[in-house]
Amino acid sequence: MTALTFPAKFECLDEIRDFVGEKARTSGFNEKDIYSIQLATDEAVSNTIKHAYEGISNASFKLSCDFKDDCLVITVIDHGKSFDPSKVALPDIKADLSDRKIGGLGIFLMRKLMDEVRYEITASGNLLTLVKRKG
Amino acid sequence: MEVTIKEFKHCNMVSVKGRVDSATAPQFTQALDAQMDKGVFNLVVDMSALEYMSSAGFRALLAAQRNCKRYNRGEVFLAAVPDRIREALELAGFTELFKTYADSLEAVGNF
Numbered sequence: 001m002t003a004l005t006f007p008a009k010f011e012c013l014d015e016i017r018d019f020v021g022e023k024a025r026t027s028g029f030n031e032k033d034i035y036s037i038q039l040a041t042d043e044a045v046s047n048t049i050k051h052a053y054e055g056i057s058n059a060s061f062k063l064s065c066d067f068k069d070d071c072l073v074i075t076v077i078d079h080g081k082s083f084d085p086s087k088v089a090l091p092d093i094k095a096d097l098s099d100r101k102i103g104g105l106g107i108f109l110m111r112k113l114m115d116e117v118r119y120e121i122t123a124s125g126n127l128l129t130l131v132k133r134k135g
Numbered sequence: 136m137e138v139t140i141k142e143f144k145h146c147n148m149v150s151v152k153g154r155v156d157s158a159t160a161p162q163f164t165q166a167l168d169a170q171m172d173k174g175v176f177n178l179v180v181d182m183s184a185l186e187y188m189s190s191a192g193f194r195a196l197l198a199a200q201r202n203c204k205r206y207n208r209g210e211v212f213l214a215a216v217p218d219r220i221r222e223a224l225e226l227a228g229f230t231e232l233f234k235t236y237a238d239s240l241e242a243v244g245n246f
Contacts, residue, residue, distance in 0.1 A: 014156075102198075
């Protein structure tokens with residue numbers, strides 16, 4: 001299992017997208033799926049930095065990315081404030097410009113782009129799992 | 136990410152290059168705000184050299200469209216949107232909120 005530790009800063013997003021993108025590419029995903037995986041991971045990590053570690057400096061989180069049983073499995077483990085994406089109201093994507101909500105879009109995209117999004121509170125921290133099936 | 140501005144008679148073109156994510160979106164927002172602060176509310180966002188945009192960038196576009204369309208004073212057009220970014224915008228239901236043109240000069244011509 002490949003797990004890396006990143007500082008909870010938005011500046012790490014480039015490296016994270018490269019990391020999961022490379023893993024997806026060598027696992028044989030097509031360009032469209034690679035972009036989806038990078039975008040979903042970015043949204044997950046951005047939420048962790050923004051919400052779980054709100055107001056906390058020097059925080060870090062762990063990210064792993066593995067390919068098994070034809071699935072790319074990405075996990076994000078943080079020790080910040082628990083934040084269950086399934087409890088977040090999804091934006092109404094049919095709403096008019098004036099009624100369009102700004103929040104919840106990242107989680108909405110994550111769920112649309114990936115086959116599975118799971119959130120668990122475990123002994124080793126908040127665990128977010130993203131799964132993309134190949135083909 | 137890099138932003139360049141080109142002024143036209145009826146609108147300004149904001150060309151955004153590279154990647155817009157949570158780290159760079161504030162800079163993109165600032166560039167759009169600077170146009171609106173100058174009183175320019177007809178904007179073409181040229182995405183021909185854009186490689187990547189997350190929801191942080193989508194939010195910047197939404198805020199700009201709201202501001203520009205207020206009092207019917209203007210509008211944001213999107214131009215030369217790369218396929219992957221267009222697919223994500225579609226997923227988020229954003230393509231209905233923006234007129235989109237294949238070519239940036241075609242967008243300029245429609246103001």
